[in-house]
Amino acid sequence: MSSPAASRSPGRPRSAEADAAIVAATLELLVEAGFQGLSVDAVRQRAGVGKATIYRRFPDKTALVRAAMEHLHAQIELPDTGTLREDLAAVWQVAYAAQPSASQRVMLPRLLVDAMNDEALFAVFRSTLVESRRDALRALIARAVQRGEVRADLDPELLIDLLAGPMVYRFLIDGGDVPDPVGRALAIYDALVAGITPARPSRGRPRG
């Protein structure tokens, strides 16, 4: 009978610890400095690993970052407060608290911009950073629709853009320094609820 790992090659096997250390260091530095700002030597140093150990696993820096990002399944804990408004407040509270420095708060734009020259890297960034967050919002919105809080004929993808877009934009143009992000997110939500046109006469009193 053939053993499961039949073609086990001789010699010292690759260190799983080194694998983990490399990925962890890469993700840390990626969050801190972005793709351009990440140097393989810095990864080497933080991982406590030889440079050859990195290049034995990944052909180049881009492959290293791609692989590291795929190990990042941003596990976003979904709040369930009963109202979309409070759910959003909770989500933004957590998201903001998780990003201590201004540089980290513009991580998403920075990484997307960095990866614009590498199709595969851009796709990875998009799926791990963007889509995971959109999934979370999508779930909150679906619940809100079921509760009748949000109109069912509104494209959820558009609503996600309306909720996330102004926040990302604001972080970007303020360089990550947004004083009261939760308050701002709520102001956005309230404006979306109220609409931007003058208050409609709910009793229909004819004017003039």
Place this chain on the structure above:
Amino acid sequence: MSSPAASRSPGRPRSAEADAAIVAATLELLVEAGFQGLSVDAVRQRAGVGKATIYRRFPDKTALVRAAMEHLHAQIELPDTGTLREDLAAVWQVAYAAQPSASQRVMLPRLLVDAMNDEALFAVFRSTLVESRRDALRALIARAVQRGEVRADLDPELLIDLLAGPMVYRFLIDGGDVPDPVGRALAIYDALVAGITPARPSRGRPRG
């Protein structure tokens, strides 16, 4: 009698043509490749100018870019169609048409991210790229408020974020490839007008 430029120094005067060529080439390359991607040698080549001619005017690359950006007074022509909706369509149409490549359509995020390490550069980018566009939207909104199209008690700055944010965000996460930007901008506007909550009973029929 003393000539107006009394302290005119001897020697060959600096070439105004070189000034203009350097600024023009810098702006072109900045739009094409961003701050990081701009090399002084490329500016030299495109401007048809000696490298010393550049460094005689600007101490370093950052100063060069700062100065070039300050020469960019994005003259945005304000449409006046009579409705905010059509004004927005016109503005986005022009903005999109002016950016032929996907790379240019994410110019704003890219430059802001590039400049995050340089306070002064960030400020220049912000005033020339961000504030000039916000000024335009601000004017359109003010007119709409006067017409009664938009509620007067809504913070105009927030409304700008609501209009521009989702578009910038969408350009960013789609890598500049947005199929129908004007249609999207209008969908955003329509959602803002309608509100995101289920249609309110305009006749106020008591339920149950």
Place this chain on the structure above:
DNA sequence: AAGTTTCGATACAGCGAAGTCTCGGAAAGG
């Protein structure tokens, strides 16, 4: 004409980072 400064062009120094290679040693199989 003499002196001074800028011109375009290019060579050169310096630096940081990517990727390769070498070293002595360690962990596996035969």
Place this chain on the structure above:
DNA sequence: CCTTTCCGAGACTTCGCTGTATCGAAACTT
């Protein structure tokens, strides 16, 4: 024991870029 592969550490090569220096020619003042 012997071979093979991997290990951490770091030297090394290569490359692209910033910023400086040098060159002969041109433009301008005195």
